[in-house]
Amino acid sequence: MSVRYLSCGDTAFTVEFGNRISPQINGQVMALHGAIGAARAAGELKGMIETVPTMRSLMVTYDPMATSRTALQPEIDALIARGLPTEAKTRRVTIPCCYDDPDFAPDLAEVAERTKRTPEQVIEGHLKSAFTVYVLGFMPGLAYIAGLEPALYLPRRSQPRVRVPRSSVAIAMDMTTIYPFESPGGWHLIGRTPLRLFDQRREQPVFLAPGDHLTFERIDRKTFDRIAAEAEAGTLDWSTLVTE
Amino acid sequence: MTAALKVIRPGLFDTLQDKGRTGYMALGMPTAGAMDRIGLTLANALAGNPPGTAGIEIGVMGPDLLVEADSVRVALAGPLSPTLIESPDAPPKPIDSDRSHLLKRGQVLRVGMVEGSSTAYLAVAGGFALPVFMGSLSTYARAGIGGFEGRKLQAGDSLPLKLDHAPAGGERKLAAPFDYGSGPIRIVWGPQDESFSEKGRATFIGSDYRVSKEADRMGIRFEGPTIEHAVAVEKGGADIISDGIGPGAIQVPGAGLPIVLLSDRQTVGGYPKIATVASVDLPRLGRLLPGQTVRFAAVTVEEAEKLRREQEARLARAAADLQPARPAGGIDLARLYEENLIDGVVYERAPV
Numbered sequence: 001m002s003v004r005y006l007s008c009g010d011t012a013f014t015v016e017f018g019n020r021i022s023p024q025i026n027g028q029v030m031a032l033h034g035a036i037g038a039a040r041a042a043g044e045l046k047g048m049i050e051t052v053p054t055m056r057s058l059m060v061t062y063d064p065m066a067t068s069r070t071a072l073q074p075e076i077d078a079l080i081a082r083g084l085p086t087e088a089k090t091r092r093v094t095i096p097c098c099y100d101d102p103d104f105a106p107d108l109a110e111v112a113e114r115t116k117r118t119p120e121q122v123i124e125g126h127l128k129s130a131f132t133v134y135v136l137g138f139m140p141g142l143a144y145i146a147g148l149e150p151a152l153y154l155p156r157r158s159q160p161r162v163r164v165p166r167s168s169v170a171i172a173m174d175m176t177t178i179y180p181f182e183s184p185g186g187w188h189l190i191g192r193t194p195l196r197l198f199d200q201r202r203e204q205p206v207f208l209a210p211g212d213h214l215t216f217e218r219i220d221r222k223t224f225d226r227i228a229a230e231a232e233a234g235t236l237d238w239s240t241l242v243t244e
Numbered sequence: 245m246t247a248a249l250k251v252i253r254p255g256l257f258d259t260l261q262d263k264g265r266t267g268y269m270a271l272g273m274p275t276a277g278a279m280d281r282i283g284l285t286l287a288n289a290l291a292g293n294p295p296g297t298a299g300i301e302i303g304v305m306g307p308d309l310l311v312e313a314d315s316v317r318v319a320l321a322g323p324l325s326p327t328l329i330e331s332p333d334a335p336p337k338p339i340d341s342d343r344s345h346l347l348k349r350g351q352v353l354r355v356g357m358v359e360g361s362s363t364a365y366l367a368v369a370g371g372f373a374l375p376v377f378m379g380s381l382s383t384y385a386r387a388g389i390g391g392f393e394g395r396k397l398q399a400g401d402s403l404p405l406k407l408d409h410a411p412a413g414g415e416r417k418l419a420a421p422f423d424y425g426s427g428p429i430r431i432v433w434g435p436q437d438e439s440f441s442e443k444g445r446a447t448f449i450g451s452d453y454r455v456s457k458e459a460d461r462m463g464i465r466f467e468g469p470t471i472e473h474a475v476a477v478e479k480g481g482a483d484i485i486s487d488g489i490g491p492g493a494i495q496v497p498g499a500g501l502p503i504v505l506l507s508d509r510q511t512v513g514g515y516p517k518i519a520t521v522a523s524v525d526l527p528r529l530g531r532l533l534p535g536q537t538v539r540f541a542a543v544t545v546e547e548a549e550k551l552r553r554e555q556e557a558r559l560a561r562a563a564a565d566l567q568p569a570r571p572a573g574g575i576d577l578a579r580l581y582e583e584n585l586i587d588g589v590v591y592e593r594a595p596v
Contacts, residue, residue, distance in 0.1 A: 006435035009520030010548035012490035014435050021485060033270070052269045052488035054512050059488025061266075064523065064549040065556055135486065136272035137512030140387050143272075144486070181387060200377060200389055206271040 003080060005073055012061040013069060015076060021055050021146065021174075026134050029053050030211045031084035036060070036076070045075055053210050055134040055144070090211050092243045095178065097169050097191040097216045098224040099123045104168070104192035107157075111171070111188050115152055123218065125149035126169075126190060131176060131214040141180035141198035141206040145214055148174050160186030167193050169216070176216075180206075194219075194228035195241075201234050247313030247408040249368065251401040255355065257303030259461075260372065260391035260403075261507075263296045265380035269488070269511045276382035276390065277507050279461060279530030280363050282422055282559055283321045287367035289563035290319030290344045290416055298374070298381035299367035300397070303461075306355025306366070307397055311347045317410040318353060319344040321418075322364025327354045343417035343569045344369075346410055361531040362459070370407035384508060385461075417569035422562050425555075428541035429529065430522040431494065432548050436484060439516035440496070444472035448518055452537045453502060459534055461508040466538075470500030471518065486514040492521030492529065494540075504529055522548035524555045 006014040015032065018025040033053045039045050047067025052059040062072055099105050105119075112119045131147040148171055156172045161184060164170070168179045170187035179185060180198035197207050208214070219227070230236040261284065264277025278284040278301055288297050300306075306324065320326055320341040327336035328345070329352040336354055339345060341364070347353060358364045374381055374392060383391025392401055437445060453466035473496070475481030482498035489495075493505045495515040504521060505513075506529060521529055522543055532538070543551070 007432050007520065007545055008435050008488070008490035008517075009432045009492050009522055010545050010552055011523050012488070012520075013545075014487055016487070019485065050267050050269055052511055054485070054487045056485050057487045059269075059490060061269075061490060064552050068549050069545045135512055136270065137486065138272065138510050140268075140271065140273045140384075140389075198387070205378070206268075206273070210270065 006057075007069075008059060010064050010069070012059055013073065014057050014059045016057040018056050021134070023132060025056050026132070026211075028084060029056065029058050032058050032076075032080065033210070035079050035082075035084055039079060045072065048072060053135060054137070055146070090213050091209070093208065093212050093214045094217050094241050095169075095193050095195065095214060096219045096223070096227060096241075097126075097193050098219050098221055099126075099191040101192070101221050101224075105190050107170075107188035108190050111152065111154060111190060114154055117151065122152060122190065125152045126171065126176065127216055127218060129176070129215075131216075133208050133210050133212040133214060135210055136206065136208065139181060139183060141208070143177060143197070143208045145176045145178075145208075146174055148176055150174070154188060156186040157188065160184055164189065165192070167195065167197070169193055191216075192224070194224045194231055195236070196231050199231075199234075207238065246402075247316070247405040248402040249316065249318075249405065250310040250312050251307045251397050251399055251403070252310045252352065253308040254397050254399050254401075255302060255304070255306040258307055258397040259301050259303070259383035259385065259395075260298050260374065261301040261382045262298035262380055263382075264507065265378050265382050265384070265390065268378050272511050273378065274384055274386075274508055274511060275491070276384040276461070277380070278365070278382075279507050280322075280361075280365070280527040282424065282527045283363060283365040283531075284367070285559055285563060286342070286418060286422060287319045287321035287365035289566065290321060290342070290418070291317055291367040291369045292344075292411065292413065293367055293369065293371060295563070297367060297371045298391075299365050302355055302358055302364040302366060303396075304362060305357050306364070309353045309355070311349055311351045311353070312402070313405055313407075314349055314409040316347050316405060316407070317344050317369035317415075318347055319367045319369075320355070320364065321367075323359045323361050324364050325356050325359065327356060328352070329354060340417070340569075342421060344415045346415060360533075362533050363530055368405055369411055370405060373404040373406045386508065415569040416566040418562065419565050419567050420562075422559070424528050424531070425525070428539040429525045430543045430548060430551065431519040431540045432522055432545055433519050433542055434517070435487065435493075435520070436516035437518055439474055439481065439484065440518050441472045441474050444474070444500075445518065447471050448502065449540050449542055452539055454537045455532045455534050457534045459532065461506060463503050463505040463509055464529065464532060466502045466504070468501065471496050471502065472500065473498075473516070482515060484514055484516050486512045489513050489517070490520055492523065492526050493517045494519045494521065506530060522551060524548065524551040
């Protein structure tokens with residue numbers, strides 16, 4: 001496998017596996033992310049700080065007081081040469097989502113019109129999409145989740161919203177996302193989950209991780225309110241949403 | 245009774261910061277952390293703290309802080325003109341920055357304006373007794389985490405102190421102001437210098453760029469000549485598949501103007517990054533004010549690493565080579581004699 005090393009100043013470099021979006025490339029990225037984690041746990045890669053996986057590359061940050069690019073890059077090369085696991089361990093995650101309340105899905109009708117479908121067909125397309133979390137970024141816990149049904153591809157809104165409510169479920173391009181905070185946003189809002197994707201009261205404040213396989217499960221407003229109350233109170237049993 | 249510093253008048257943008265929240269960028273968590281690590285390091289040295297202790301980053305104008313502890317040692321680092329109000333009806337008395345001060349219960353430290361820089365630092369001996377989140381006290385205000393309730397300081401905030409009185413020992417000052425360096429801001433090309441034409445790269449390092457009003461902890465937007473992408477912007481020349489954003493990354497969106505990304509930067513992004521500021525010069529970026537002008541000059545990764553190591557060695561010497569400082573209201577005999585010899589007059593502020 002050939003990778004390219006790109007300079008990010010004197011405290012980081014990027015290992016680029018490819019320049020397109022594909023599950024194979026992302027799998028390699030996540031495998032190196034995991035291999036570096038294991039090597040560090042074994043006391044190797046001294047002076048390295050952390051890795052930042054994206055859909056197609058892995059940024060490696062380091063402390064130039066403790067190591068150097070000249071020392072670190074060959075160590076990463078050696079890890080790749082040893083062979084990366086082809087299938088990283090993944091979780092299967094189910095996200096409950098309410099599509100039925102118009103407040104939750106203000107863009108559902110427009111998405112249906114622009115994709116020449118009924119709102120019900122848009123929801124079905126979202127439910128049957130096999131999603132994978134490619135990367136987290138932009139804000140803590142915000143996941144770029146690829147794998148949307150091709151019939152639903154649309155560019156981002158030409159006018160981003162100033163305020164998107166927390167836990168909104170949205171689509172744009174070939175992806176879906178869930179807003180971890182109230183924030184500005186330009187994606188099409190088609191539902192809302194009662195979950196909080198970022199909650200600093202939890203030991204692991206960020207729920208999703210790169211590599212997670214993900215599907216949505218349709219819930220009604222009553223179920224939404226019940227789960228939302230549990231999420232609010234911090235009593236929700238998150239383990240029921242995950243299978244290894 | 246809990247020892248605390250109480251904010252009786254807020255500054256403009258004061259946040260608790262340490263060296264940053266590393267280890268969680270893979271979860272989309274920005275590192276945050278001090279914009280000027282040199283200033284924070286010096287403030288901690290003056291306060292007698294380990295270098296990574298969280299202090300208050302003063303943004304443009306600092307707060308008025310009431311001492312609600314038997315005593316506290318505070319240290320200020322940076323171009324400040326602080327004053328001390330010793331009792332409720334006393335006039336504010338000018339005190340020096342770049343040194344520590346022993347403050348007593350009921351006194352008010354008026355941190356005042358930062359002059360000629362956008363940031364300065366305040367450290368307290370022993371540090372603040374605030375909850376650590378993901379290994380750091382750094383405030384990341386966009387997500388409301390870290391620091392004091394995840395936000396900038398407001399009137400009425402009571403910042404708990406780890407120590408209820410100042411540790412023994414005298415006050416200390418810097419031997420000399422730290423030299424941050426001058427001349428062009430050093431950059432390393434990449435990660436996406438290939439996304440720019442040769443002409444675009446020449447424009448970037450051959451032109452003056454002015455700090456716009458859009459400058460904050462996330463980054464600085466510069467104004468100046470536009471940088472040409474290798475592929476026309478309408479054909480996607482300013483879009484890449486998102487990749488990681490390191491500290492000091494310089495992204496150039498379609499409009500062709502550079503944005504340097506700093507402490508509160510997002511972890512990943514989809515604009516090409518022409519170059520990255522060498523870590524030696526990041527503290528200078530963290531001090532820039534709107535209207536100031538910079539030039540960029542390219543160095544190699546190896547040169548950038550070497551420059552950083554030299555700077556850290558110099559910083560370690562500055563932090564170790566502190567001088568005794570006159571306690572507020574006390575007599576500094578050494579200074580008195582020295583200035584008598586030089587000036588032939590008694591130092592006017594020394595009490596009789």
